[in-house]
Amino acid sequence: MVHTLTPAADIGVDIDDVARLLTADGERIADSVLDPWIADVDAAQLRELHREMAVLRRIDAEGVALQRQGQLGLWAPCTGQEAVQIGTTRGLRNDDFVFPSYREIGVVYARGGRPSDFVLSWRGEAHSTLEPDTLHSGVPQIIIGAQTLHAVGYAMGIQRDGTDQVSATYFGDGASSQGDVNEAMVFAASFGAPVVFVCSNNQYAISEPVRVQAAAPIAGRAPGYGIPSMRVDGNDILACLAAMRWAAEHARTGAGPAFIEAVTYRMGPHTTSDDPTRYRDPAELERWRARDPLTRVEAYLRAQGEFDDEFAASVQHSADDMAAQVRAAALGAVTKPPLSVFDDVYAEPHTGIAEEIVAFAAYLDGFADAEGEVAR
Amino acid sequence: MVHTLTPAADIGVDIDDVARLLTADGERIADSVLDPWIADVDAAQLRELHREMAVLRRIDAEGVALQRQGQLGLWAPCTGQEAVQIGTTRGLRNDDFVFPSYREIGVVYARGGRPSDFVLSWRGEAHSTLEPDTLHSGVPQIIIGAQTLHAVGYAMGIQRDGTDQVSATYFGDGASSQGDVNEAMVFAASFGAPVVFVCSNNQYAISEPVRVQAAAPIAGRAPGYGIPSMRVDGNDILACLAAMRWAAEHARTGAGPAFIEAVTYRMGPHTTSDDPTRYRDPAELERWRARDPLTRVEAYLRAQGEFDDEFAASVQHSADDMAAQVRAAALGAVTKPPLSVFDDVYAEPHTGIAEEIVAFAAYLDGFADAEGEVAR
Amino acid sequence: MTQMTMAKALNEGLRRALADDDRVLIMGEDIGKLGGVFRITDGLQGEFGAQRVVDTPLAESGIVGTAVGLAYRGFRPVVEIQFDGFVYPAFDQIVSQVAKLHYRTGGKVKMPITIRIPWAGGVGAAEHHSESPEAYFVHTSGLRVVAVSNPQDAYTVLRQAIASDDPVVFFEPKRLYHAKGEVDLDAPLADAAPMGLARVVREGSDVTILTYGSQVQTALDAATAAEDDGTSIEVIDLRSISPVDYRTVTASVRKTGRVVVTHEAAREAGVGAELVASVTERCFNYLEAAPVRVTGHNIPYPPAKLEKFHLPDLDRILDAVDRVMDRPNSLTGIVAEGGVR
Amino acid sequence: MTQMTMAKALNEGLRRALADDDRVLIMGEDIGKLGGVFRITDGLQGEFGAQRVVDTPLAESGIVGTAVGLAYRGFRPVVEIQFDGFVYPAFDQIVSQVAKLHYRTGGKVKMPITIRIPWAGGVGAAEHHSESPEAYFVHTSGLRVVAVSNPQDAYTVLRQAIASDDPVVFFEPKRLYHAKGEVDLDAPLADAAPMGLARVVREGSDVTILTYGSQVQTALDAATAAEDDGTSIEVIDLRSISPVDYRTVTASVRKTGRVVVTHEAAREAGVGAELVASVTERCFNYLEAAPVRVTGHNIPYPPAKLEKFHLPDLDRILDAVDRVMDRPNSLTGIVAEGGVR
């Protein structure tokens, strides 16, 4: 080791200093590190990845629309981040376990989430609806960074069970500042846990540009903890898929944790409550629009003669179908009865909750309607 | 930036992969990075540094003795860590502000701490006795890592005041795992705050060897945050002094934070309550005894003809004198009266505390002795 | 006097504090260009610069911990925690450092830090965005804890909190951010009621309701409704929930002999428990009935669509009034049967 | 039955839990080779291996956060927080994750995590080593909170906590680690009193003392001393402080009509506030006097040499007994004068 260590150059807006396989124009370029990991991906597979991204984008649009129409309380758009969400998830096995944040709708979708899983929590019907055991996913996390430790703990469990699964956790550039994320790297490195860290650096934490969080590339932190890392173009689904395959394989084979920084962009507002015009230059948005994760795949496939109108129509159909299901899930939601607020506070009988239920039920009984019917 | 980053080699016990100016045998070796920073240090200065280390070691021995005799509740020995504590503190200006941990007795001493400052808190007379404004020091911190954020905040204050001071914070290898320490690096880098991080890697956090905390050199973390760092022999006072001068100058001139990992060893138990034989190999202790920070300076000075019996006697005298003062401070301590427990809970009048004082005073009055005297 | 929202009053309070004392600075997530997710700091970075209105990295322990360091250096940091549910990562710095450093240093280091927290529910928010964590801070010696219920107090008490040499946790009911009221921006701070004083916001003779924050309005609405039954309710806005102004409280309770306490936070070991215990200790012989608490249930904050079944609303307060008045109420049959409240 | 210290009983409880269920694992700082700073985990790493008795990095949020992940995978982690004052860095993971995940997932993810905390003062320790943070957890819905007072409970309740599918914060009074008592290591867990049940540790007819942890012994000592004055005191060891066994509590209070609550933690919004409020709500018509709290002052824990003036000792409990018995007591003149408790 050289005893004097100096930081890598400031990244600031150096969004091109990344590993990449598909350029913004859809040109397939070589990368000796990444190439081997996607050697098997043929046009058919790439088309399906494109379809998933298109469906995800449509879910996102539908979420925004439903929120605007008052059907959802809030929505955290993921448009622009389809490649990292779909690409990395597809780099995992189904029995690997993911710990996403609120914005990883695409991760939940790619794991098999139901339409209701996308909307019921944002509608305020339930904190979470997804089935962790079926999807092999933790609940999307709102406490910034907290889920990274859960992923490490889960990976420690995998080690103890002796299986060859891995866990993967998703978090943002803003999250990289939280103590929990750094503790997660410490624990992961200390125990050599099979966990993959995926930092979706979408350039913003609400209004704060990434330079408030990081004076050097976020991917550069992991090696300091003993964790190999890669910085990839987060709008390039091939690069994202390859990076996850590399990272998952690293973890799966007992070599310990790995870290991916996916450089991407949040094309929409932070949430539907946010007004990005207060802090973002429209020109920046335009620059990123030119780096769209979907168009570059389409361009590449078209150039290969692998993307025709029939396929486009089929994608359109998938997206429309999903949108209809998402809408139906939102509109068809049935709010739970009042006493359900006491459900699942504890897993075992609890004298305190039992008393509260008795008391609140009696209280609700006082509101019987003309027919003596009581909603509780 | 290379997009695939790999960790530096495992340090494990690689305690020799450090920058060094004085070998364990007292040989002065060259280091092109460090040399310029101590070009002015002549034999006379080095003798004084030796004296301070010797006095510190004596304070430490006295602390242990006083604890054994029941005069102190606890003591956290620093023997073995004299070079990093004295050397780095002497690399600061007096008006720089330090934020030490509980083990940095030498930092408090070198800042001008009074004998009572070393013992009264361990005796349980007060949580802290030192004068932050005079010593330019925060209270020695027991919550692992918390003080690193205070140092960064203080440095942010320096920036706002436009002075050329710096702040410096001390913490251990164990502390490097705490989220706070990592958040401190994030904030420091983000704001370019003039703060120096000093990690005294004494190989243990109580019983846990450093490899539980770190799978790679701790100094290697800082660059990932955009902070330059240096890994030095923490038992070499010249290297420690030089490193701090480098780091402080870096911070002072507006270049932002800097990080020093000082590789050293805790020769004693974690505290007087600890039994290191349960987890430490005696042979390891012996290996480190051969790297003593004092003997190497003495050997070097003797070889130069700059350390004679007269000087040795004078050092002995300084140490004896300090030990006597420390002992006197402990034995002469006067425990505060009962009602003092309410002092300084708030800086301004507080109706709740006022009521409590009335009530507790009345209660204490019930214990009047035969002469009607009441202790409160 | 100007008519303005609580959000605007807070903004004016911060502006004034920044203008009056150059050791005051504001820190938090998104408080600069964006002006905060609730726009409480709107325009302040433009006016006072990025050195005094500081967008911080996304790390609450870091925000509070660096505020401690700034206080060490003589600054008076005002910290914004973006939402109530995000204060927990800073809990260690608040409890072990902010609350204790003045004590630990024998008074040599002051911690004049104000921690602003957009607070509590009723706005249909997502998970972790509707928490009522005030009891944690009330239980923490060394802190002062206040909660505001109207624009004038928002403006004045915020300035008092910032001017205080003690750390103050300052709760802002987000439900009331857009509620308007008269604010006198120019009244001298010295003339204002001290931060620790409670206020009788409605006089009454039968029942005393003790509350704070957004529940003050709910209590007032209940009092108005109860008037129709001929029940006269006194409503006290505690304003300071640590310390509590027991002079005002006990005077009222000795008059009415009946007490209802209401807050959104869970009941168990909440602020209401302290109020009931203290009132009972101080006024036992004046009490005609056991004080009753109307609070959130002892559950994690429920999903938005169900929050109305969690929040102590007007009807639940009236039911509690019936209980302290020994009238038929929802628990009439049940209390007789067994141990249930 | 074997005579052993509480430390040993806890060690045996952990050993038994590890042996009985291979999904149980223990994590914490220095719990492996060292056996913990209090030796509670002594020998366990040697016996069960480093995969099940895990020395973790020095980061409490990390410890609890990884325990959450392990629980996601079906493990039952037992976490050791080295000292009470070091639980705060883990507060967010405890409050927002451990306590809420079962609720947030609609019961799909269980959090059978036991958080062991060496607890409270009286041992002359340094700063931050004598905290009584139990009220924070009692106020947090979704957690269960227990405190043990003797070796047998230490052994049994710890095993019950680990076996519970709910998260349990488990307080161990460090002052009693070396106190000995009889422990039946072989009694079937199924036969033991449920974890939530309180125990009447001494019967009496004049005053009920409600307490838990190390204060149980202090209360018993006070009861013995009071006997000399002819005062008969019933002492209840709550064992579970959330939920509280109000059946046992109210039965006693209805008998005695007078209540003293004692704990080491600060009074304001402490567990005692909840107990006084609940007892008043449930037993108002049986109360002869206002319940009295005997607690630590509302101050940060003082320096070791002064802790005896902070801790609620036998004399302070007896003074409180005098208060609830309406006998002359330390506040006699003062209460009359003004609002002071």
Ligand SMILES: Cc1ncc(C[n+]2csc(CCOP(=O)(O)OP(=O)(O)O)c2C)c(N)n1
């Ligand atoms: C502990 C915590 N602090 C603050 C917030 C409020 N908050 C929600 S999202 C967000 C920004 C997150 O940025 P980033 O990690 O980059 O993820 P992104 O939203 O860009 O996907 C903030 C500050 C929170 N949810 N949790």
Ligand SMILES: Cc1ncc(C[n+]2csc(CCOP(=O)(O)OP(=O)(O)O)c2C)c(N)n1
């Ligand atoms: C937040 C917190 N957790 C745990 C402890 C208990 N503790 C005191 S010292 C220590 C080890 C510290 O190791 P290190 O940082 O290497 O410093 P050293 O003692 O070696 O100087 C631990 C775990 C603490 N004081 N604070």
Ligand SMILES: [Mg+2]
């Ligand atoms: Mg982001």
Ligand SMILES: [Mg+2]
């Ligand atoms: Mg160490």
